[in-house]
Structure formats: structure tokens, C-alpha cells
Amino acid sequence: MTPVTLPRPGAEGSSATAAAREPDVLCVDLVRIFSAAGVEVQALQGLNLRVDPGELVAVVGASGSGKSTLLTILSGLDTPTAGSARVAGHDLLSMGARERVAYRRRTVGFVWQQTQRNLLPYLTAAENLALAMEVARTRRGAERARRTSELLDLLAVGDIADRRPSELSGGQQQRVAIAVALANEPRVLLADEPTGELDEATSAEVLEAMRSVNEELGVTTLIVTHDPTVSEHVRRTVQIRDGRTSTEVLRSTRTDEHGQEHAIAEEFAVLDRVGRLQLPTEFVAALELRDRVRLGLEPDRIEVRPGQDRTPSTAAEAEDADRSGPEPGADSPDAGGDGDGDSDDATGIAPREEDR
Amino acid sequence: MSAHRSRLSGTALSFRRFAAAPGPSILLAMLVLVAAFTATAVPRLIATLHTDSLRQQLAGPAPAALDPTAAFVETPAFGDSAGASTLPSDVGAVWGAQEAAALAARDALPSPLRDVLGAPLALTVFDPASALPATAAAGGTTYSPQVAVDPRLHEHVELVEGDWPAAFDGSLPPSDGDDPLEIVLAAPVAEAMAWQPGETRMLAYDDAPGADVPTRLSGTVAPLDADDGFWSHALNGLEPSIKQIGNAPPDITGLAFVDPASWTPFRTVERIAAQTQVWFPVELDEIRAADSPELIAQLSTFASTAVVLGPGGWIELDPLTVDGVERWSGSAAVADRVGFTSDLRTELETAVAEAAAVDAVLAALVSGPAGVAVAVLVLAARVVFERRRPGLELEAARGASTGRLRTTLAGEALAVSVPAALLGGAAGMLVATGDAGAGGWIVAAIFALVPAALLAGQAGALSPLRRQRSDLGAGGAGRFRWIGEVLVVALAAVALGLLLQRGLSTAAAATGIDPLLAAVPLLLALAACVLVLRLYPLPLRSLVARLRRSRGLVSFVGAARALRDPAAGLVPVLAVVVGVAVATFSSVLLATVETGTSTAAAARIGADLRVSGLPFTTEQLDGFAAVDGVAATAPVYASRTAPLAVDGHKESVTVLVVDVAELEAVQAGRPDALELPAALTESGSAIPVLASSSVAADIAAEPDPELDGRPVEVVGSRETPTPFSDRDAWVLVDRSQADGLVPTLVPRAVVVRLEPGADPDAVAAAVQEIAGVDAIVQTPGMLEAELAERPVGAGLAFALTAAIVVSSLLTALAIVLTLIVGRPGRAALLPLLTTLGLGRRGERALVAWEIGPMTIVAAVAGIGVGVLLPFAVLAGIDLTAFTGGDVQPAIIVDPLLVVAVAGGALAVAALAVAIAGGVGDRQDAARAMRKETEG
Known part of the structure; x- marks a missing residue:
């Protein structure tokens, strides 16, 4: 873990x-x-x-x-x-x-x-x-x-x-x-x-x-x-x-193989001393999370799933949503340690890349 | 864009801070200056007023009455002064001892009495002698010179003709060949005695027959200063006294001054009664009103102290030998201990009582404006504080300690207020000359330090974070506000109760300022403020409710702001209440005193015109009646004193004889007319009289009252004195009933009724012409003017006018300052309302709304306090000092004056609004808006 x-x-x-x-x-x-x-x-x-x-x-x-x-x-x-x-x-x-x-x-x-x-x-x-x-x-x-x-x-x-x-x-x-x-x-x-x-x-x-x-x-x-x-x-x-x-x-610059300088911004959720974090509103809305969620510890992340029993139809959607993007809360702790070196698609909530 | 030179030192930065907005500080300085000026000038002006008034009081009686004088019939002590006196040596050898003793007595007196007494003077006057010219016919005019010795004769008179009297070294009676006694007479006396210089007459004394002294008039003299107080001691020294009794030929008396150094030979043979006066001339210019209480006490002690003027004992006199026969021998007592008496004390006491009344009125007048002045100072300090606030809060945020902020604020205040106080105080000293001690400077110092203390005290309120509203009085902790208000109202009620219970107090010659009297006006005003602050929301609330439904934006917003976010705290309300109250009080007092003076003058004259002072002939009386504009005349046919037998002893009563019908005609319709019962003219067993209340009371207790041996019956009485007599004890008798009470009917006073529309001054001039220059012709108008011109009258009028002006200015200032303090709140609101379409007129209206309701309610309360105040305060003040009357005048509330005062207050408020509105809002909405977002 x-x-x-x-x-x-x-x-x-x-x-x-x-x-x-x-x-x-x-x-x-x-x-x-x-x-x-x-x-x-x-x-x-x-x-x-x-x-x-x-x-x-x-x-x-x-x-x-x-x-x-x-x-x-x-x-x-x-x-x-x-x-x-x-x-x-x-x-x-x-x-x-x-x-x-x-x-x-x-x-x-x-x-x-x-x-x-x-x-x-x-x-x-x-x-x-x-x-x-x-x-x-x-x-x-x-x-x-x-x-x-x-x-x-x-x-x-x-x-x-x-x-x-x-x-x-x-x-x-x-x-x-x-x-x-x-x-x-x-x-x-x-x-x-x-x-x-x-x-x-x-x-x-x-x-x-x-x-x-x-x-x-x-x-x-x-x-x-x-x-x-x-x-x-x-x-x-x-x-x-x-x-x-x-x-x-966090923002850094990276020079790509063509000698082009890229500014890279990565967004992290903040985890406090006792382990609390805020889930972004859109995530919560997308999965209709409320009151209780289910947490699951995976080797490289933590899963957050809706806590209520879902009707099959909505469960399926939720499953889709679950798969469609990485869970930010699970990613951020890792990012805290070595954010500098991480790749774009691995950790960012909404990675953006702009030319400077 | 101009570049400025940056100066980086701390002092330069402080100066920049001051120079950035010097207005409020300069205003503060001006306030301190005016306050310090008032603090030093007013006590000195009052001291001057008291001193002027005292001098006027002392100018009334003759100096001889005021100078502490010892009069004795013993022979004065003779001898050298051993250098203690300033007499010329030949005179000093004789009179020096007495003068030295008197000087020593004066020097032993405590100050300030010692300082107001001049060097002692002496005068010895012998009984009159007869000095008829050799050619005089029997039964003609007699001349009775009184030999007088004035040790300082040469300092009092100068020669007009002839020579100074030569030293007399003969004997009395003179032997043959001796030079005659030489005298000088004042020129009018010599003329009256028909005595030419060089002429020798025989001086004959009734009780020393055969000892006639040949006396030569060596010259005539004139006084160096006829107004010198000396001449009031030297009776008949300048003018002859002409006495005529019945049909006897006139007798002319006057002082005959001999050479003062020749006293010794003269007095050792003297056996004529002589009276010596030794006195200390009072130097009126040295008397300060402030010293009066001390002087009274010292005079009292001095009066009961015996002063040693001579060694006492007896001296043998030379025997008088006439034609070889010893006719007389004996000895004379020599003066030793004498007492000095003076009326100065009573006069001072009268003046002190009058001064106490003045002080009481001034105290009642001053306390209110003084309270407002302090309140305005507080407001001004707040304006300074608010102006410095942003900068200081920035400094605080950058780490300025509270101590530094405090020093900065106090330093700025001191830098402006100390020089202002010094300047104002010095100006006050220059303007007024009276000496009133250092009290004024202490007040000035307080005014100089208060702004610094106020500003330093507010340093803690500097918060770099948030602004807090801290309206004085408004809001606050509710409970404390209640306690404070209840306390103020209770204090006012208690003070008022004490004052009313105490009654007339200043007549009792209390000195100094009565704190209770001074406190009541301010306390009443404060209580009224409490009521105003509590009550003015009530009508406003209903007004807001009504305006909510109306279409006008400004009036609704204005009323709602006045109700919910009142800019007016205690200070402006206090200023308006006190300002209006003082103005109203002053106007009521002015009207009361003016009417009182007029009533008193009318009561003292008793008619439209009075002519008095001389016996008038029947032709003159007819002449008065015939003057154009005279409707009726009523002579007072006689005025004499008669004994009234009451309760086993006799009282002296003034008997006035008038013609009832004439007097009724003259006084008809006057409020102060004597009520003359018809019974006065009815003959009966007893003489019907109208008596003064004191006499009536005495007679009422007497079964068979007798006036001068005749039975009298009181048919009416009257409380107040009459215009015909100064005394309280009098009876008035009709001419028809006066037979036997008075020997002759010689009118010495005539009262006159004028035709309607007649010019009193013209009639007075015509009457004066008939009566002669020595008669006194007075109309109430003349007397009123005379009374009003007295220092107390003029001083009061000035003080009242000044009080109205000063309190109006303070009120205006308080309103302007309130509007300035309230400007940030208005500035926050105006841009918003401007975007909603508020015009310039609307802005003005909003400013007016900010103080309008408060001002109106406070002005009404102020008028109420101002009208009530006289009834509370004047009960404790003896106003007769101002009116010159005998009775406390009735309080006159002139509605016109009160309306004028109210109008004035509103005009002042409107002006203040115009000023504040003009100063505050001269910026376009865009700038205001931008400033607002920056703020």
C-alpha cells in the first residue's frame, strides 16, 4: 500500500x-x-x-x-x-x-x-x-x-x-x-x-x-x-x-523532443493530516454520490463507489462512469510525492498543456 | 503631473501628514484659541465689570463718608515725627507726631485694606467766631468764620490774591504791638463775608468774652483740585454756608485757614472747642471688586480697633487774663485712643450683593455654552481623528505600535493646540485689563490638553482590519445608556428641586459662583437631550411609514436614515438644545430686565414726569401746569418726619401730604398708581391716612394710634414704597386733613401727567426752565436710560447678547462638524442614489434629512428648556440689582422674541446644511463611485 x-x-x-x-x-x-x-x-x-x-x-x-x-x-x-x-x-x-x-x-x-x-x-x-x-x-x-x-x-x-x-x-x-x-x-x-x-x-x-x-x-x-x-x-x-x-x-515546464518548451499543469486534490479530502463537485454529481460511499483499497489506488444500492440501470451508468476516468482522490497522494516526474495521463484531474 | 521632492526623514513625514489635511487641525486650533481667549478674557472682563460697578457704587457717597475717619474733640498730640512724616519741617515739628502715629496705624493694617488707604490727612476746625467788620450795622448779616488748621494747606490750595498767612507767634489775647492773627479764605467765602485782603477784623468768641483776636485776611485762595476728597471733610472750606432762620438776618460761615505751623501758640491759649478729624483717604482706584469680601472683614476689624494717635493725659492751658484779671484757666485733654469709622463697609456689602447677582446670572449663562464648547471640541477632535484614520491604520498594519500611534495623534494635537491656547490666552489678557488670577489660564491649559488626550485615547480604536462605528452616545451598550440617562435626569431633577426650595439666595451677599445655579441649566439641557434622543424616533417612525407609500425617494431614504442610522449622537443634540436654550433664556432675561427696569423707573417716578429737589412757589406750580403737553400736576405739599406712638415707643414716620383728587388725576390708569380710598378726604375724629404696609401693621396692633399726638385711622395700606419717599415707613394724608400735622405746605416735589402724545423730553426741558437749574426733572424714560447705563445693566446686556451669539456659533459649528463626521456614510450612499437618478437638489435634501429631524426636535426642546429655565434659575437670583427697582421683576416671555430665536436657530441649521452640503458633495458621481470602491 x-x-x-x-x-x-x-x-x-x-x-x-x-x-x-x-x-x-x-x-x-x-x-x-x-x-x-x-x-x-x-x-x-x-x-x-x-x-x-x-x-x-x-x-x-x-x-x-x-x-x-x-x-x-x-x-x-x-x-x-x-x-x-x-x-x-x-x-x-x-x-x-x-x-x-x-x-x-x-x-x-x-x-x-x-x-x-x-x-x-x-x-x-x-x-x-x-x-x-x-x-x-x-x-x-x-x-x-x-x-x-x-x-x-x-x-x-x-x-x-x-x-x-x-x-x-x-x-x-x-x-x-x-x-x-x-x-x-x-x-x-x-x-x-x-x-x-x-x-x-x-x-x-x-x-x-x-x-x-x-x-x-x-x-x-x-x-x-x-x-x-x-x-x-x-x-x-x-x-x-x-x-x-x-x-x-502544480505547474512545470518540459522541453519535448523537438526542443519545444511546454508548460504542464497538474491538478491535485488535497489530503489533510487525518486523511480527509474533498471530492470535486462534478465527480460527486456524476456518480450521484451522497451520504455514504464505498471505499476500496487497490494496490496502487483507492476506489470510491456509491454507497447506496442502485437500480440496475443506474448502476450500469455508474460503472461506466467509474471506468471512464481515474479517481482523483486516489491519485493525489501519490502525486504529492513525485508530482514532478509524473506523466500527463497518469495523475492529472484535468491536465492541461499550453505553450508558453 | 508634477514631481515632488521626497523627504525621507521622520519629521518630514510627520509634517507631510499634517499638511495633507490641515483643515481639521486648524479648526481644532481655532476652537482652542477661542476657548483659551474666552477663558482668560471673560473672568477679567467680569472682574472689570465688578470693579466698574463697585467704583460707581463708591462714587455715590461723599469721600468723607467712605474715608475711615477718627473725629475727636481732644487736643491733638503735637510734636515731631522723627522723620516719619512727609510734612515740611516747620509744620512737621508740630503735626508730625500725629501723622506718624496715623501712618504707623495704617502700616499695621493687613493688605488689601492697607493698600487702598492713602496717607493720613488731618484737619482741626474750631467753633465759629464772630468777625464783623468795624463798620457793621447791628441787625445785619453776621459772619462766622471757623478757624481751621490744615497741616497740608499748601498742598490743597493756591493763592489767588494777597499772601499766605504769616506765622503767628503772639499771645492770645494779643498784647499791644503784636501782629494780628493772619488767615486765608477761599475767594467765594471772602466775598460772601465782604472781607478784603489786608482788612483786619476782631474775632470774637461768645464763650470767651474779652479775648477777641485781631485777625487779618492776608489773602484769598482757590483749591488746587476742587474735586479732591479733602474738601468733603473740610465742610464750608470752599463755599460759604448761608444760614437763615426765620426772619433773622443770614449768617455766613466758612473756614479760615491759619498758618499750620503756628498752631502751638494758638492752641496753648485756646479754650475754644475744636474738633479734629484724622482720616485715611480711600484710593478708589486701588479697590478691586475681587478684594471686597476681604476688605469688608478688615474694615469691620479696623472699625472696632482703637488706634493710638497721641499720648493722652492733660495739658495745662495758659490762663486768660483780661485787663489784669484772670478770667479763665484750665487744662485740656490730649488725644490718645481713637476709633476710625467709615461707610465703606456698607457700600462694599451692597456692591458685593449686586456682584453676586451678576455672577449668578453669568454662571447660569456660561455653563451651557461651556458644555457645548467642550462637546464641539470633542466633535472636532473626532473629525481630526477620522481624517488621520486611514493613514494611521496603514501605519498600524505596517507595525506601528499603539504607543507610536498615540504619540503621533497627541503630538499633532499638542502641536496645534498649545500655541493656539497660548495665543488665545495672551489675546484674552490683552483685551481685558481686570485682574482675575490664574484661573483662566488653567481652563485654557485644559482646553489645550483635552484634544491631545481625546486623540491619544482613541488610538486604540485604530483597527487596520475593519472600521467600527462609534457614534458618541448613539447605540452604545443599551444598559449603560439607560443608567446614564436615568442618572442625568435624576440629577437635573434633584438640582432643580434644591434650587426651587432654596429661593432667593443671592440677596444674602453670597460671593463667588454658585455651583448649583451654574449646574442647573446644563443639567436641564442634558436631560432635555436625553428626552430628545429617546423621543425623536417616535414621530419619525410614523413619518417613515407614511413616506414609504409616497413616491419621493429622497424623503423616504432621508427619513429612514435619520431613523435607522442616525448621524446625530449626543453632541449635536446637546449643542442645539443648549444653543437654543441659552438664546431663549437670554432673550427672556433681557425682556424681563428691560421691562423690569422700565417698571422700576416708572414706579420710582410715579408719574409721567417728576420735578423735585427745591421748594416751589405757587407761580412755579402754575407754570408747570401751563406747560404745553402737561395734562395734570399734583404737588406733594409737604413731606416731613413725625413720631408715631406705637406700643409704648415712638417710630419716625414720613408724613406725605397730597391732594387726593390731584394725585388721582395724575396717576389715573397707571399700574403703579397709589390706590387712594375715598375715606382719605372724609373728616372724622381721627385723621384718615393711607399707610405703608409696615406702618399699617404697627398701627393695627395699637388701639389708639397717635401720629405726632393726633389720632390717626388707617383707611388703606400699600406694600411698596412710594415714589415720594425713599423710606418704608410712611403715611399719606390728604391736604384737607393735614391741618396740624404739618406746619406749612411747601411743595418740594411735583408729579406731572402728560397729554397723550406729548414729548416727555420737551416737557421736561420746559419744566426745568421754570423750576431752575437746581431742580431735578425726571421722566421714567430718563431714569430708565440712567439705570440701563450702569455697569451692571450694560454688562448684562452685553453678556446676554454675547451668549446668544456664541451659542449660535457653537450650534452652527456642531451641526457642520456632525455633517462632516457623517460624510463617509453619506459618501457611500450618494453614488448609489446618483445612479438611481438623484440630482444635486436631492443630495442637499439628503444632507438636510440627516440633521433636520434632530435639529427641529432639539430646537423645540431647547425653546422649552429656555422658557422654563428663567422660572427655575431666576427664582434664585436677585434681579433688582439689574433693574434698580425694589421688587423682583416678573418674568416676561416675549413670544415674538422666542419665535425670533427659534427662527434664528433654524436659519443657523439651514446655513450649516448649505455649508456642509456645498463642501461635501462637490464631486461627480463617477468619481464618488470610484472613491467608494477604493474605500
Whole structure:
């Protein structure tokens, strides 16, 4: 029997090296409940997420899936109700006020969707960076000026350092925001819909900027978005549904025999620590799965069959459906271990291939 | 697109933050400035008002009545002062000892009494002597100069003619060949005595026959300052006194000043009675109203303290020898301990009582606006906070500690409010000159620190995550709100009850501000706020229900917002309630005092016009009646004091003799007319009289009341004093019944009824011409103007007007600030409504709806409080200090004024809406929409 392991897709490097280092972001069974006026809303319902140092991950989900809640928790602005969340050695649940201040100053940097939340309108780009350093009390004087121009140059906005946000294009605003987020050398960069207000071309530009920052500075980066095209720019995309991570898409490039480069995306279901996984809705609908299912352990997979007694006619259809495609839940654990090397038809739920 | 110069230092960033939206901070600074200005200026203005009023009070009586004076008949102590006095050396050698003793007595007094008393003065005046010219015919005018010694004669008069009196070193009576005694007279006195400079007359004393002193008038003098208080002590020093009794020839008296250094030879032979006064001139300019209570206590102690002015004992006098026969010998007592008396204390007490009334009214006026000022300051601090909020929340998200946020907010507040408070406080000091201590600065300091404290306190509310609504008062924890409201209403009720139970209190000369009196207006206003906040949803609810069915979008949305998401918390409601209440209260008080002054003036005149002060001849009386515009005249034929035998002792009662028919004609139809019973004119065994209530009460207990030995019968009584006498105890008798009660009928006062439409001033001028310049002609209008011009009257009118203006401004400011605070909510709504087709007018209407219902209900409540307040507060304040009348004036609620105040409040609110609407919503929908999504 194949051992069931944590869904830790090794986007890069081997699982062995990743396990040796503590992840920069580790959420286990994270729960956040908002209660107001007698109504309780479970925004996060036991979310699991692991991001290793230097990784670039996109968290994708529909509106209300809980992704923004996750980000506010990770940025230290909100506290989870239950579960555990650790970011770069800080336990977000037990963090005191003093530690929280230090955490916001040096551990995380963030970029929100609205410029207003990233930049002060009455300060120039450079001054916005300076303010971040002033708040964190990191650099002063010439050092501060040096760091400011360095970062602005890195984000290719050095020439507009003396402009105010209102005088910048949307893409420039977000790049300045990224620079501000990086001002105090955070270990983790969080971005909430950084491209939400941008057109497609500019979005791509900003995402590329984030990828290059991730590569050049090695800062662990987590981008939360509802925009599925973001996943085209990152190696690993985690899908959140109903407050839980449901599936992941891993992306790699492969050079075929003709020297053509192909981007390969594989989608995995996520299995949590205690073995729970979410079956994709269309799978459940196709087999009319409800209430109970039958599981069967095969040497290389697990079978999930409808639990209710079926009429012969529907049973036959179900049988067809059963055979027609591989069962994703059974495949994903395997994929977690060696996703990089798997072939297209072996493991993907909906393998796609595009030219880059 | 312009490039800016980036400045990266922390200070530069702070400045950028301030410069980004300086408006709210500048507003805050202005508020602090005005508050600090008021805090330092108002107490000083009030102190000035009290001092002015006190000086006016003290200007009434003659200085001699106020100066603490010791008068004694003993011989003053003589001798050198040993350098303690400032007298010239020759005079000092004689009068120095007494002056030094008086100086020492003054220096031993505690401050502030010591500081308001000038250097001691002295004057010794002998009994009159006869000084007839050699040619005088018997039975003619007699001249009776009084020899007077003024140690500082040269400081008080200057020579007009002739020389200063030479030193007298002869003996009395002078031997042959001795120089005569030399005197100077004031020029009018010399003229009245027909005494030419150089002329020598014999000074003869009745009780020292044969000791006649040849006396030469060496010169005439004129006062250096006729208004100097000295002359009120030196009676007849400047002007002769002409006495005429019956048909006897007139007797002319005046002071004859001798050389002060020549006193010694004169007094050792003196056997003429002389009275010496030693006094400390009160320096009125040094008296501050604030010191009055202390001065009263010190004067009281001083009055009961004996002051040592001389060694005491006796001195032998030279025997008087006439023609070789010793006619007289004896000794004279020398002064030792004397007491100083003064009316200053009573005058101060009167002024203090008046000041207490002023303070009480001002306290009742000030507490409300002060409460609103604090409330507006809170609102302004909130506006600053909301303006800084996004930036600070971003800083918080980036790791700014609460301490840093607090420092940032408090720092900005201090940076603007401390200079503003200093500036305002200094300006207040410059504007008003009165000295009111450091209290104002403490208040200014509080105003300077409160914004910083408020802002720093709100730092905890900065949440980088979510915005919470924190409307002051509104919402809140329901239970605490109930407790607070019940507490406020209960406090107001208790305070009101205490105040009403206590009755008139300021007449008892309480000093300082009465906290209860000051608190009641604010408490009542707060209680009204509670009611407004609780009650205004009720009519609104039905309005919303009705509007739901109507077609208008704006009115429905507006009403629903006002009901469900009220922008108005406690602060704007308080501002409107207090503002309107203060304005209403002020207008009621103004009307009450104005009417009261007018009533008091009319009551004191008792007619359309009064002429008094001199005995009038029959021709003059006929002349008054013949003046154009005079309808009737009624002379008061006599006014004399007579003893009333009551209960075994005699009381002195003023007897007024009038002609009942004449007086009735003059006073017909006046509210303050004396009710004259017909029985007054009916002859009987007893004289029928109308008596004042006090006299009537005395007589009622007496079986056979006798007035000056004649039986009287009270046929009527009257509570208040009459315009014809200042005293409470009086009886009024008809002319026909007055035989024997008064010896002669010489009218000294005439009351006049004018024709309808006659010009009082023209008639007054005509009457004055007939009566002569010395007569006093008064109309109620003149008296009213005079009363209104007194510092208290003018001060009150100013304070009330200022209160109306200030509270209106504060109300307007509170409404504008409320609208500014409510702008984000409106900004969220407007784009939505604009896309639904809302026009610019609709936006305005929405702004109006935001505060309209609250303002209307609060204004109504404010008017209610303002109308009720006088009945509660004025019961405790003696308003006669302002009206100059004898009775507490009735409270006048002038409906026109109240309507004007209400209209004014609504106009202020409408203006505020126009301003806020204009400032807030000048942006197109697209931009607003975009801003909304960004926000």
C-alpha cells in the first residue's frame, strides 16, 4: 500500500530538503469564525496550508471562500479562532501585542488590492517607503535613502520615486506597493488581489514583478486572488473552497523532443493530516454520490463507489462512469510525492498543456 | 503631473501628514484659541465689570463718608515725627507726631485694606467766631468764620490774591504791638463775608468774652483740585454756608485757614472747642471688586480697633487774663485712643450683593455654552481623528505600535493646540485689563490638553482590519445608556428641586459662583437631550411609514436614515438644545430686565414726569401746569418726619401730604398708581391716612394710634414704597386733613401727567426752565436710560447678547462638524442614489434629512428648556440689582422674541446644511463611485 503522506507538492527541490527546513507558512486545521449580532460565519473551516521558504504560491478561490480571511490572519491583522498558524517562527494564535508589532514590522510585508490600503496618497513613492522604515525603525538617513532607491529600481519604478500615488498608473502603484512591502526585508510577502484593478497586460506585468522579486530576493510569497489566470504565473496554485484548501495545481515546464518548451499543469486534490479530502463537485454529481460511499483499497489506488444500492440501470451508468476516468482522490497522494516526474495521463484531474 | 521632492526623514513625514489635511487641525486650533481667549478674557472682563460697578457704587457717597475717619474733640498730640512724616519741617515739628502715629496705624493694617488707604490727612476746625467788620450795622448779616488748621494747606490750595498767612507767634489775647492773627479764605467765602485782603477784623468768641483776636485776611485762595476728597471733610472750606432762620438776618460761615505751623501758640491759649478729624483717604482706584469680601472683614476689624494717635493725659492751658484779671484757666485733654469709622463697609456689602447677582446670572449663562464648547471640541477632535484614520491604520498594519500611534495623534494635537491656547490666552489678557488670577489660564491649559488626550485615547480604536462605528452616545451598550440617562435626569431633577426650595439666595451677599445655579441649566439641557434622543424616533417612525407609500425617494431614504442610522449622537443634540436654550433664556432675561427696569423707573417716578429737589412757589406750580403737553400736576405739599406712638415707643414716620383728587388725576390708569380710598378726604375724629404696609401693621396692633399726638385711622395700606419717599415707613394724608400735622405746605416735589402724545423730553426741558437749574426733572424714560447705563445693566446686556451669539456659533459649528463626521456614510450612499437618478437638489435634501429631524426636535426642546429655565434659575437670583427697582421683576416671555430665536436657530441649521452640503458633495458621481470602491 502506498503510504498516505501530507500533500506537500514539491514544486522545486526534493521533499527531503523541504521537510528539513521549517516551512515559512504552516496552517493546520485553521478555523476563523466571525460572529456578529447572533450570526456566525465560518470563514475558515479547518484550512491546511504549507508554504516552504522561498516558495511562490497563489491561493485561488471564489468570493467568500475565505482566502482574504486567511491573508488577514497571516498578515497579523486578525487572529484565528482555532487551529494553528505559524509564520516564520511566530505562532499567530499566541502572539502577544509586542510580538505582533515586531511581526508586522519585519516578518511580513503585504500588498492589498486597493492602492489606498497600500500607499498614503499625500506621500511620494519614496516617502511611502520611508514611512514603512520609519514605522519599523529599521533604517535612517542615507541608509534609508539607499534602500529606497534600491527597491524602487528593483521594481523598475526608480524614475517615479518623487511622484504621488495619484500620479502613477495602476501598475506603477502596485509595484511601488510591492517595494513598500519589501522595505523592511520581510521573510514573507503577502498579496491580496494585487491585480484586481488592473487590465490583463498590466496584471501580467505586476505578477512577473512579484515572481522576479521572489526569485531575486528569495522572499516567500503568497498571492491570494480570485483570478484563475494568476496561476499561470506561479508554480503552485492552491484552491480554497468553503474555507478549506481543496485542490492544488502544480505547474512545470518540459522541453519535448523537438526542443519545444511546454508548460504542464497538474491538478491535485488535497489530503489533510487525518486523511480527509474533498471530492470535486462534478465527480460527486456524476456518480450521484451522497451520504455514504464505498471505499476500496487497490494496490496502487483507492476506489470510491456509491454507497447506496442502485437500480440496475443506474448502476450500469455508474460503472461506466467509474471506468471512464481515474479517481482523483486516489491519485493525489501519490502525486504529492513525485508530482514532478509524473506523466500527463497518469495523475492529472484535468491536465492541461499550453505553450508558453 | 508634477514631481515632488521626497523627504525621507521622520519629521518630514510627520509634517507631510499634517499638511495633507490641515483643515481639521486648524479648526481644532481655532476652537482652542477661542476657548483659551474666552477663558482668560471673560473672568477679567467680569472682574472689570465688578470693579466698574463697585467704583460707581463708591462714587455715590461723599469721600468723607467712605474715608475711615477718627473725629475727636481732644487736643491733638503735637510734636515731631522723627522723620516719619512727609510734612515740611516747620509744620512737621508740630503735626508730625500725629501723622506718624496715623501712618504707623495704617502700616499695621493687613493688605488689601492697607493698600487702598492713602496717607493720613488731618484737619482741626474750631467753633465759629464772630468777625464783623468795624463798620457793621447791628441787625445785619453776621459772619462766622471757623478757624481751621490744615497741616497740608499748601498742598490743597493756591493763592489767588494777597499772601499766605504769616506765622503767628503772639499771645492770645494779643498784647499791644503784636501782629494780628493772619488767615486765608477761599475767594467765594471772602466775598460772601465782604472781607478784603489786608482788612483786619476782631474775632470774637461768645464763650470767651474779652479775648477777641485781631485777625487779618492776608489773602484769598482757590483749591488746587476742587474735586479732591479733602474738601468733603473740610465742610464750608470752599463755599460759604448761608444760614437763615426765620426772619433773622443770614449768617455766613466758612473756614479760615491759619498758618499750620503756628498752631502751638494758638492752641496753648485756646479754650475754644475744636474738633479734629484724622482720616485715611480711600484710593478708589486701588479697590478691586475681587478684594471686597476681604476688605469688608478688615474694615469691620479696623472699625472696632482703637488706634493710638497721641499720648493722652492733660495739658495745662495758659490762663486768660483780661485787663489784669484772670478770667479763665484750665487744662485740656490730649488725644490718645481713637476709633476710625467709615461707610465703606456698607457700600462694599451692597456692591458685593449686586456682584453676586451678576455672577449668578453669568454662571447660569456660561455653563451651557461651556458644555457645548467642550462637546464641539470633542466633535472636532473626532473629525481630526477620522481624517488621520486611514493613514494611521496603514501605519498600524505596517507595525506601528499603539504607543507610536498615540504619540503621533497627541503630538499633532499638542502641536496645534498649545500655541493656539497660548495665543488665545495672551489675546484674552490683552483685551481685558481686570485682574482675575490664574484661573483662566488653567481652563485654557485644559482646553489645550483635552484634544491631545481625546486623540491619544482613541488610538486604540485604530483597527487596520475593519472600521467600527462609534457614534458618541448613539447605540452604545443599551444598559449603560439607560443608567446614564436615568442618572442625568435624576440629577437635573434633584438640582432643580434644591434650587426651587432654596429661593432667593443671592440677596444674602453670597460671593463667588454658585455651583448649583451654574449646574442647573446644563443639567436641564442634558436631560432635555436625553428626552430628545429617546423621543425623536417616535414621530419619525410614523413619518417613515407614511413616506414609504409616497413616491419621493429622497424623503423616504432621508427619513429612514435619520431613523435607522442616525448621524446625530449626543453632541449635536446637546449643542442645539443648549444653543437654543441659552438664546431663549437670554432673550427672556433681557425682556424681563428691560421691562423690569422700565417698571422700576416708572414706579420710582410715579408719574409721567417728576420735578423735585427745591421748594416751589405757587407761580412755579402754575407754570408747570401751563406747560404745553402737561395734562395734570399734583404737588406733594409737604413731606416731613413725625413720631408715631406705637406700643409704648415712638417710630419716625414720613408724613406725605397730597391732594387726593390731584394725585388721582395724575396717576389715573397707571399700574403703579397709589390706590387712594375715598375715606382719605372724609373728616372724622381721627385723621384718615393711607399707610405703608409696615406702618399699617404697627398701627393695627395699637388701639389708639397717635401720629405726632393726633389720632390717626388707617383707611388703606400699600406694600411698596412710594415714589415720594425713599423710606418704608410712611403715611399719606390728604391736604384737607393735614391741618396740624404739618406746619406749612411747601411743595418740594411735583408729579406731572402728560397729554397723550406729548414729548416727555420737551416737557421736561420746559419744566426745568421754570423750576431752575437746581431742580431735578425726571421722566421714567430718563431714569430708565440712567439705570440701563450702569455697569451692571450694560454688562448684562452685553453678556446676554454675547451668549446668544456664541451659542449660535457653537450650534452652527456642531451641526457642520456632525455633517462632516457623517460624510463617509453619506459618501457611500450618494453614488448609489446618483445612479438611481438623484440630482444635486436631492443630495442637499439628503444632507438636510440627516440633521433636520434632530435639529427641529432639539430646537423645540431647547425653546422649552429656555422658557422654563428663567422660572427655575431666576427664582434664585436677585434681579433688582439689574433693574434698580425694589421688587423682583416678573418674568416676561416675549413670544415674538422666542419665535425670533427659534427662527434664528433654524436659519443657523439651514446655513450649516448649505455649508456642509456645498463642501461635501462637490464631486461627480463617477468619481464618488470610484472613491467608494477604493474605500
